[in-house]
Amino acid sequence: MQEILQYLFSGITNGAIYAIIAIGFSMLYNSTELINFAHGEFVMLGSLCMVTFFGSMHLPLIPAMILTITCVAVAGLIFERLAIRSVKHPEPIVLIIITVGASIFLRGIGMIIWGKDAHSIPAFSSHPPLDIAGAKLLSQSIWIIVIFLVAAVGLQLFYKKTLTGKAMEANAISKRAAWIVGIPSKLMVMMAFGLSTAMGGVAGVIIAPITMSSYDMGTMLGLKGFCAAMLGGLGSLWGALVGGFLLGILEAFGVGFVSSGLKDATAFLLLLFILYVRPGGIISSADTNRF
Amino acid sequence: MLEVTRYRPMMIILSILAIACLLITTPAISESEKNTYKIGGIFAVTGPASFLGDPEKKSMEMVVDQINASGGIDGHMLEAVIYDTEGDPGKANLLATKLINKDNVIAIIGPSTTPTTLAVMPIIQRIKIPFISCAAGNKIVAPINPWVFKTAQSDILAVAAIYENLKSKKIKKISIISVNNAFGESGKEQLLSQAKNFGLTVAKSETYGAKDTDMTAQLTKIRKDNPEAIVCWGTNPGPAVLAKNMQQLDLNIPLFQSHGVASPKFIELAGSAAEGIMLPTGKILVASLLSDSDPQKEMLTAYISEYKNKYKSSVSGFGGYAYDAANILAAALKNSEGDKEKIREALENTEGYVGVSGIFNFSKTDHNGLSPEAFVMVKIKDGKWELLK
Missing domain, CATH: 3.40.50.2300 (Response regulator)
Structure with a gap:
């Protein structure tokens, strides 16, 4: 029982990280039908900015977080403006290859600024781990889950309650129809980029204290987040949540009950199975397809 | 024919140049008494x-x-x-x-x-x-x-150094956790094959990915067997994550690392979780601590x-x-x-x-x-x- 609970906690922590990354993928796919393979690199940027602001410059926690997320979002906007919008014939395959190129570029930038070594920062708060029936829940895990909930609820409110959010959703459903009613589609796409990369920044911020940040950490995280998004159903907020947590928890139980050598394999085999049974992901019916 | 005549002056110049080069370089070689x-x-x-x-x-x-x-x-x-x-x-x-x-x-x-x-x-x-x-x-x-x-x-020697130390502490049961790349695999192979020579039993041999963010699941699994020591084989940053996770889980088992993390960077990454960790290293890391009689x-x-x-x-x-x-x-x-x-x-x-x-x-x-x-x-x-x- 104690073990099962511990595996579950470990899974939930990793799952929340995967879910936030998956939301970034999903959001952008929704607005632009583009899969941003540089997304993991924005997570890396977030994590390393946090190392600079919180670890080296010793800013208070909240300003450091806000500054980091702003930096990453600005990087995302610059990326959209310079690399994506300037493409003459924006075919999906061209854009996707551009994002792959951008990921290599960003990794290089990260290596030049922060060096090749890994960095670590202290946990956000130094509470001892919570003891629940013999299993330990780390204080950083609680931070991760709380920040994740704030981000998810905030996004949901933004899309459903604000005019800008509704305009973005409209633009996602039909660019042409949105344009006819006077929604500036270019601005909306830009905002989607900003929001999506900001989510990447959030993911980077929350994982910086539990793992070591280095310039090459983004690729694997991006891949896991992408899998989570596919698992849940690309383009759906709830799909990203379900996919992320499922992937994280399955990985943890895979380690516990199958083999740690097969950790990634256990999760990816399930992904193959689900995609075989439900090619669109777990949540993929027409009306839940959009935010 | 026209082509050939046009190139003839060029050929002559090139030949002269080639001969000149030979003349210049030959004395240079014979000048130095012995070749490098x-x-x-x-x-x-x-x-x-x-x-x-x-x-x-x-x-x-x-x-x-x-x-x-x-x-x-x-x-x-x-x-x-x-x-x-x-x-x-x-x-x-x-x-x-x-x-x-x-x-x-x-x-x-x-x-x-x-x-x-x-x-x-x-x-x-x-x-x-x-x-x-x-x-x-x-x-x-x-x-x-x-x-x-x-x-x-070779890692053979590093494993031997760790096992010597375990033997002197009369430790009998250990668990291994290694990174799943060439470095970890080779270390794991040595750890498993040499264990017998030192009277050790390996309760569990787990692995982790080089970029893993959390290893509490592996540690939970290892904890079940109550090993007397844990040996971790990897290069930064994985072993530092493991050390932090052990601290968070309150796992008070002696932790041994490989020579792969023998650098000040490891202490910086693991912070307070690095306390008490033992590892083999080449002498250069501790040169100033060596006794003067050390050859x-x-x-x-x-x-x-x-x-x-x-x-x-x-x-x-x-x-x-x-x-x-x-x-x-x-x-x-x-x-x-x-x-x-x-x-x-x-x-x-x-x-x-x-x-x-x-x-x-x-x-x-x-x-x-x-x-x-x-x-x-x-x-x-x-x-x-x-x-x-």
């Missing part, structure tokens, strides 16, 4: 393994400069031809061929990693040229290839200060692999007159050479030449290294 010895170096100077290759290149250049400054070897000057493999086995193979065919080197030092070394070895075997690798993998010298030597300590102390102090003065950067044990290789090679070049078979024989008969990585005694059956004494066990206390006896 060209030795090749191939290191991963850039790329992911540059933390190995960069100090190796610098150390090799340092040795060559020192030898030339003191008059060379038997009057022959040394010239180092160094290329960058970028850690790519394919490139390493091409560059080794280039060193042999184009640069006509008489011996090769490097490459930095086990995969690149294994890629170069078939050429060495065919061409028969003295070769000293700076990589750790034991496969390089087992089985023995007459032309291949290596200066980096390596003098040479280590000299190497560290020379390197720091010349390159204004902190020293690592990795440069020492190339430093030892270049010095051993220089010693073997004496009285060889550049004959490859003579160099090889001299290398194989190297005895009692005191180097950065240990004391080398090469023989027909041992082309690494180091003993477990090449490693010392250290413990991290108050964020500093402490020698264990």
